[in-house]
Amino acid sequence: MRVVIAGGHGKIALLVQQHLTGRGDAAVGLIRNPDHVDDLRAVGATPVLCDLEHADVDEVAAHLHDADAVIFAAGAGPGSGAARKDTVDRAAAALLADAATRAGVHRYLLVSSMGVDRPLAAGTDDVWAAYLRAKRAAEDDLRGRDLAWTILRPGRLTDDEPAGHVTLTPHVGRGAISRADVALVLAALLDEPRTAGATLELVDGPTPIADAIHAATT
Template identity: 60%
Template sequence: MRIAIAGGHGKVARHLSRALAARGDVPVALVRQLAHVQDVGDDGAEPVVLDLERANARDVAEAVAGADAVVFAAGAGPGSGADRKDSVDRAAAALLAEGAEQAGVRRYVLVSSMGATSAPPDGTDGVFAAYLRAKAASEEDLRARDLDWTIVRPGRLTDDEPTGTVRLDAHVPGGAVPRADVAAVLAAVLHAPLTAGLVLELTEGVVPVDAAVAAVVEPAD
């Protein structure tokens, strides 16, 4: 499979490129800066320089043409304000979907966040609340499109060593999860077409990744 990854230089995206390359897939990393080309190339990805905050849908369609799937793993990043949470976590996600539609790429996996569709608790930092609103809006936009979408909502992301085991379901208790394990789940979801149409929450757990993904599409006994 050829899979285009928006936010290709981010930590989750780089783990995903490595995981896909190890499976024999062809990851295509969409990066904002020429300075990131070498890094993502070292991950086994084909780099494409594309700034989703400056691009239009035609630019995106050209970048993802020929892909079997796209993944939105971009984010405004720490230190960014509410405006960039909206321009990246909402608007860029929608732009990727529009470009995928134009290019005829039906499969879209969105990295969202646990809590995206819930009211932020009292006292939540304003920028983080803006981030959650942006994620909720990106989910709403994607669900309204005629695409084979899957939404993955990780809990708090960490840089801990991957365990290869997770908790994955429509609803799971809040918790943390290593970025590398998120990437492993994304890679497995991309190879599980029956996950299309599912919204999945993800934290650390005890079930091996492939078994956890298989469980969400298998009917209960």
């Protein structure tokens, strides 16, 4: 399997790439900073310089040649303002979907966030609100496309070691999840086409990942 990951230098993306290459798949990471090339190579991935805030659909589609799936794991990141939440978390996700359609890549996994479909609490920080709006818009855009999409909404992210067991359902209570477990779930979702069309929330839990994904398809 050849998988192209947007936001290839993110913590989750690096873990996904390491897992995919470790099991014999090919991982390609789209990055905008050439200083990150060696970090991707260190986990066995192929780095490709592509700034999704400035690339056009033809450029991105060219990088998806022969891909079996794409994962959107990009984000504007801490310290970015509301404007970049829109240009990265929404617009870049839509650009990747446009490119996937043009390149004939049908499988698309979107890393979103829990809380995007809940009313914003009074006093919510403007940048956080912009982030949630951008993620929700990216979800809504993806649902309208003829792609085999799956939307994954992780809870509060930690850098803990992977547990290998989770709670994965359309709606869960608030909770945390390690980035390592998110990466394992993303890789497992690639192997289960019956999760296409599903929006799944993810937190720590008691169920082995394979069993949790199987349950999500029934």
